[in-house]
Amino acid sequence: MSGVGDNSGITAEQLKSYIERVERLNAEKEALTGDIREVFSEAKANGFDVKIMRQIIRIRKMDADDRREQEALLETYMAALGMLADTPLGEAALSRRGRE
């Protein structure tokens, strides 16, 4: 048997402690998930597009080089789809494209 014997109250305590530590940490994670949801929902209430925000966050998470490549590609394709004109980010991107 591995580590948990019939008469090892100490080991049982240890196990209990590990489990509970993980459970506490999981609870904190869930709380944060809730917080994030709230931020998004507040942003949405103020007119921001949550989906796009998620994209931005994803993109920022990539390292700089990959990010730039991806941004350029995204702009190119969004421009092609005429999706840029009516968002604040889009206007900025469009005027930038005009100058370059």
Add this chain to the structure above:
Amino acid sequence: MSGVGDNSGITAEQLKSYIERVERLNAEKEALTGDIREVFSEAKANGFDVKIMRQIIRIRKMDADDRREQEALLETYMAALGMLADTPLGEAALSRRGRE
């Protein structure tokens, strides 16, 4: 210009703020994920079986009602397959099913 006036700078600030709040929260989540990993790894070093610990945590996470529902469903399926008869857990479950 489409729907965004002189105050777009304010809007950009607002967006930046939302994004950064989410990013901070995500960072905290990742830190917790790391902490959990550490707890498991410490437990493993002390001879506990991580996979089983995860099982326990999963089981404890379901609240009692959900758990029983799930157990009942699982048993029903297994009974339908005639799987219950030849395991110890199954015998107990079968005799219980008979009584209910």
Add this chain to the structure above:
Amino acid sequence: MSGVGDNSGITAEQLKSYIERVERLNAEKEALTGDIREVFSEAKANGFDVKIMRQIIRIRKMDADDRREQEALLETYMAALGMLADTPLGEAALSRRGRE
């Protein structure tokens, strides 16, 4: 020429052949993965719970010995946590533990 003689063409052919055999086998594996997905999706469409089905398949896959070992370990841990007392499965397991 360095270590590769006149028959290097043959060797290259051989390598190519091995690679392609593996690739063919991998493709078949992927096809099967797709088939499995379809079966689950059909089952789901007929009202079955896919997650539970996976559980059943996992359980059936362990051979009897492994399964009992795993069950025993899980029970030991849960007993150490005093988790067994208040579930039906737990009661059965506990009384079994007493007898053994």
Add this chain to the structure above:
Amino acid sequence: MSGVGDNSGITAEQLKSYIERVERLNAEKEALTGDIREVFSEAKANGFDVKIMRQIIRIRKMDADDRREQEALLETYMAALGMLADTPLGEAALSRRGRE
């Protein structure tokens, strides 16, 4: 209760059938895994480096996937731009998109 009733032998049959189909497919997958192992082991016996072969296969797979992805992306944007409709290749691609 969802889909498996106490007296629905038909449903139980159905469940059994789904489970067994998946198990059969899984068995086939495992057989293929074995076949692949054999190919590698034969290759190794003939002096090839298995690790490198795996690398090659991985790279070839990535290339293939990337190519597919790229093609899909291109189709998406061309479709968005209404450029597909009036070419034979385009028609084929469009009808394919409809089915997927």
Add this chain to the structure above:
DNA sequence: AACGTTGAAATAGTTC
């Protein structure tokens, strides 16, 4: 509120 889709986490497999 069910569905597919996507991204994260866990498991299994491989290498050293």
Add this chain to the structure above:
DNA sequence: GAACTATTTCAACGTT
């Protein structure tokens, strides 16, 4: 047997 990689599973999200 420990670390790394690949595959599978699970949970969250948006969509219908």
